[in-house]
Amino acid sequence: MSVQQLPVAASDLAQRQQALRTRYAAHFQPFYQGRLRAFSVALLSLVVFAYGVHSLDMSYARIVGGLVELGKMVLRMFPPHPGSGSLAVIYAYAMLETLAIALLGTLLAAIVAFPLGFLAARNTTLNRVVQFFARRSFDTLRGVDILIWALIWINVVGLGPFAGVLALFMSDLGSFGKLFSEAIEAADDKPVEGVVSTGGSSLSAVRFGILPQLLPVLLSQVLYAFESNTRSASIIGIVGAGGIGLILSEQIRTLELQQMAFVILLILATVSLIDFCCARIRFSIIGVRAL
Amino acid sequence: MNAPSHAGQAYAQAVAAKRRQVLLGLLVLGLCVLFAGRIAEISPSKFFANIGSFTSYFYRIAHLESGQWVISDPVEWFWGWKKWLALMGETLLMAYVGTVLGACAALVLCFLASKNMTQNTWVVFATRRLLEFSRTVPEIVFALIFVVAFSLGPLPGILALAIHTTGALGKLFAEVVENVDMKPVDGVLATGGNWLHKVRFAVLPQVASNFASYALLRFEINVRGAAVLGFVGAGGIGQTLLEVIRKFYYADVSALLVLIIATVMVIDAVTERMRHRLLGQERQA
Numbered sequence: 196m197s198v199q200q201l202p203v204a205a206s207d208l209a210q211r212q213q214a215l216r217t218r219y220a221a222h223f224q225p226f227y228q229g230r231l232r233a234f235s236v237a238l239l240s241l242v243v244f245a246y247g248v249h250s251l252d253m254s255y256a257r258i259v260g261g262l263v264e265l266g267k268m269v270l271r272m273f274p275p276h277p278g279s280g281s282l283a284v285i286y287a288y289a290m291l292e293t294l295a296i297a298l299l300g301t302l303l304a305a306i307v308a309f310p311l312g313f314l315a316a317r318n319t320t321l322n323r324v325v326q327f328f329a330r331r332s333f334d335t336l337r338g339v340d341i342l343i344w345a346l347i348w349i350n351v352v353g354l355g356p357f358a359g360v361l362a363l364f365m366s367d368l369g370s371f372g373k374l375f376s377e378a379i380e381a382a383d384d385k386p387v388e389g390v391v392s393t394g395g396s397s398l399s400a401v402r403f404g405i406l407p408q409l410l411p412v413l414l415s416q417v418l419y420a421f422e423s424n425t426r427s428a429s430i431i432g433i434v435g436a437g438g439i440g441l442i443l444s445e446q447i448r449t450l451e452l453q454q455m456a457f458v459i460l461l462i463l464a465t466v467s468l469i470d471f472c473c474a475r476i477r478f479s480i481i482g483v484r485a486l
Numbered sequence: 487m488n489a490p491s492h493a494g495q496a497y498a499q500a501v502a503a504k505r506r507q508v509l510l511g512l513l514v515l516g517l518c519v520l521f522a523g524r525i526a527e528i529s530p531s532k533f534f535a536n537i538g539s540f541t542s543y544f545y546r547i548a549h550l551e552s553g554q555w556v557i558s559d560p561v562e563w564f565w566g567w568k569k570w571l572a573l574m575g576e577t578l579l580m581a582y583v584g585t586v587l588g589a590c591a592a593l594v595l596c597f598l599a600s601k602n603m604t605q606n607t608w609v610v611f612a613t614r615r616l617l618e619f620s621r622t623v624p625e626i627v628f629a630l631i632f633v634v635a636f637s638l639g640p641l642p643g644i645l646a647l648a649i650h651t652t653g654a655l656g657k658l659f660a661e662v663v664e665n666v667d668m669k670p671v672d673g674v675l676a677t678g679g680n681w682l683h684k685v686r687f688a689v690l691p692q693v694a695s696n697f698a699s700y701a702l703l704r705f706e707i708n709v710r711g712a713a714v715l716g717f718v719g720a721g722g723i724g725q726t727l728l729e730v731i732r733k734f735y736y737a738d739v740s741a742l743l744v745l746i747i748a749t750v751m752v753i754d755a756v757t758e759r760m761r762h763r764l765l766g767q768e769r770q771a
Contacts, residue, residue, distance in 0.1 A: 240586070247583040251576070251640040251721070261636030268635055288525075295522035302519065338747040342626075342714045346731045351540040352533060356526040361533075430624045434717060434728075437526065444718070447630045463622055 268452055275456035286442065286458055290465055293438035296356050296431070297424040300363025304371050305417045307364075312375025319379055319401065329372065336369030341427050345436035356437025363424055363431070371420065378412045379405060414480055418473040425469045429462045547740040556737055564741050570723070574749055576640060577722035580715070581708040584644045588651025589701045592617075595652065596659030597685055602671075603663060614660075621653025625711055629720040640721030647708050647715070658700045659693070666692045695764045702757040702764075709753050713746050 216223045247253075277283040313319040315329035344362035352358050387404035395403065432440025439458060446455040548556055556563040564570070597603045599613040625646045632642030670688035679687065716724020723746065730738040 243579075244583060244586050247579040251579060251583065251644065253583075253641050253644065257636065257641060261632070261641070265632070265635040268631065292525050295525040298518060298522045299526055299528065302515075334751070335747060338710075338750050339743065340710055340714045342717055343727065343731075343743070346728070347543065348540075350543060350731070350734075351536050353536075357528055357532065360526055360528065426622075426624055430626050433626060433630070443627065444630055447634060450634070459623065459627065463619075466622060 271452045272456035274453065275460055276453040277457045278451070278454045282454070286439065286461055289432075289439040289442050290429075290461055292356050293428045293432075293440075293462075294425065294465070294469070296359040296363060296438050297421060297428040299360045300428070301367060301417060301421045301424050303360070303364045304367030304420075305413070308368050308371035308375055309413070311368075311372050312379055313401070315372055315376035316379035318382075318384065319405070330376075333369045333372035333376075336365055337373065338369075339366065341366045341431060342434055345431045345434050349435055354435045354437075359428060359431045359436035359438055362436055363427060366427075367420055367424065371416070374416050375413060378409055378416070382408045411480060415477050418477050422466075422470050422473050425466050429466075543736075546736040547743075550737050556740060563737055564745075566738070566741075570726070570742060570745055573723040573726055574745055577712045577716075577724075578709060578749070578753075580640050580644050580722055581647065581705060581712040584647025584712070585651055585701060585705040585708050587644070587648035589655055589697075589704070591648065591652040592655035592659050593697070595656045596663055597689075599656060599660040600663040602666070602668060603685070603689070613656075617653045617656040617660075619653070620649045621657065623650075625650035626715065626718060629715050630718050633719050638719045638721075643712060643715040643720030643722060646720060647711060650711070651704050651708060655700055655704055659697055662693045662696045662700075663689060699761045699764050702761050706750075706754055706757050709750055713750075 277286060311329060311333075314321065314325055315333060317326065320326040320329070341362055344365045345358055348358040348361040348365075352361065382405050384404075386408070387400045390400045390404045391397075428438050428440075429443075430438075430440045432438040432442070433444045435441065439462060443455065443458050443462075446452075446458060550556055550559060550562055552559075552562075595613055595617060598609055599617060601607075601610055604610050604613075628646035628649055629643055632645050636642045636645070666689055670692070671684055674684050674688045712722050712724075713727075714724045716722040716726065717728050719725065723742065727739075727742050727746075730742060
């Protein structure tokens, strides 16, 4: 009986295999079929990479020689040392200046971006033309790097931290404008309808309908920006716009590596301290939910 | 009779307490601002005295030496377009090579930095700190150091971008890996697969599109970054830009800025489309 059944079962098996093959055709085709595009993309990116390595002069000898040199430099960075007590005071003051630049730049940008954000938001703007131009201006402001803004402001107000504040202000204005207007567009319009239905003006609709939803979001965005601006403010000194970056770039150029390592550690410690404080403030303002 | 007024009192108290808190916060902020203003040498008088030179700066970069508007004579405005386009190409290539190198390093490190793929907590801890260090130090600082070690040119810039990218992408990748569905991993383990099999057949298929999307986003950021690395001599268009700004070649400044902004916008648009397609694919699958 079982001998008779076997051929039947075998053909049944073949049939079921066939059915499986037709049903999951994609899984039974050879692995290269249908992946031609993926392969060509991979090949193309590899070719571009190889061209880049070749044309950008990344020769083996240069890389190895540089790594040896870098290794020597790293060894000479230890132990990090401020040099002398009076230098340590100078570094601390420069770090304080960096924080001051970050704070003022962020705050100024937030204050100016707040009304402009309403102009760039679809639901609160005056008209489409205003919205369009507001958006494009923000894009342009963001498209120019902070170091370029710093160079331009140095031409206007001279070397020093003030140029740094204005540079941070410009590039933050672009990002705040975008973020604020997006937050305004995402606001729930039911409270607005409520205010309008009780006879409120459009100004009170914004004040009592949108603002209460908006403020926690904006505050958390401003705090995030302050964190990242602390990092930015510590490098704009490289082009002469105040802060600790000037000291850092001088030390690298004069190869005072122990002091440089000290300054880098100082920056890292300050940045993580600021991150910690901002996280605490954010937590106390908006609670863990909105994080 | 008594209850509503009691509630009213409680409400008034609560509001007053909140107002006090807000006022206190504003007071502290105001003091900080005053202190910061002194340190950062803010002088409104200098600002208003010189604001004219800011607007006139934009007026000047919008005019050719002949006094005409730049757009009236694009050929004269972009007189150095061959050199500038080559430099912009170099900048893009730097960003690309840096992103690829950094993404490859991040691809290796992210599995070591995620708790579900690496049991040894010390390895996870050490990898995470390494990634944190490489993204916290700004890339231009790395570039400054590498310029000394590797001498001037695009190479130090690429390495700086690669290290920063490793740190930033490594963190994002590790977060994606920690959120994968562990059932395929168990399946591979059950059939006797080793660690590499786990990564290749259980994790990578789940995370590949997310990884690619993050890498594209990073490329976009690195294009902006590569454009200013030349400020410290690390290759790309930045060095030329620094020169024309410092030497007051006004029309050149605007030409280069327009070139950079336009390139960044094009790259943004292209990568955004690619990312939408990648994430769309994932949603279909």
